[in-house]
Amino acid sequence: MIKPINKDRMSLAQISKPATPDDSQVVIDLLDTLNDHKEDCVGMAANMIGVHKQIIAVTVGVVNVPMINPKITSKANSYSVKEGCLSLSGERETTRYKNIEVTFLDQNFKQHTQKFNGFIAEIIQHEIDHFDGILI
Numbered sequence: 001m002i003k004p005i006n007k008d009r010m011s012l013a014q015i016s017k018p019a020t021p022d023d024s025q026v027v028i029d030l031l032d033t034l035n036d037h038k039e040d041c042v043g044m045a046a047n048m049i050g051v052h053k054q055i056i057a058v059t060v061g062v063v064n065v066p067m068i069n070p071k072i073t074s075k076a077n078s079y080s081v082k083e084g085c086l087s088l089s090g091e092r093e094t095t096r097y098k099n100i101e102v103t104f105l106d107q108n109f110k111q112h113t114q115k116f117n118g119f120i121a122e123i124i125q126h127e128i129d130h131f132d133g134i135l136i
């Protein structure tokens with residue numbers, strides 16, 4: 001189900017908890033909501049739809065990929081970039097890493113470890129910051 005975008009700063013600053021299979025509907029709602037915003041958004045964290053669980057969805061090409069309980073296990077090559085966010089107005093400068101390795105569960109709660117580079121890596125870092133309560 002498409003959900004409204006959470007813009008409440010206090011709510012967005014809360015730390016999200018690890019997700020469990022009981023949160024499967026949240027994954028579907030996040031994918032539906034990201035798909036509804038495909039013109040202006042390339043990634044979302046569950047707290048952007050008001051759920052404080054460690055679930056993100058990232059646009060990769062034309063598909064939206066969900067990641068459950070993602071953790072960055074290595075990062076290299078920092079750079080500075082301006083980012084925006086549907087939950088905030090304007091853009092802010094932030095530090096990202098060009099190359100990251102991430103462990104995460106897929107929609108079937110199967111574990112993966114994968115390397116990501118460039119813009120997709122940037123989106124993943126932005127969304128993981130969200131569930132740590134960090135806004136750009």
Ligand SMILES: CSCC[C@H](NC=O)C(=O)O
Nearest residue numbers: 041042043084085123126
């Ligand atoms: C380049 S990372 C920016 C991600 C952002 N989504 C909000 O969490 C967006 O503008 O889609």
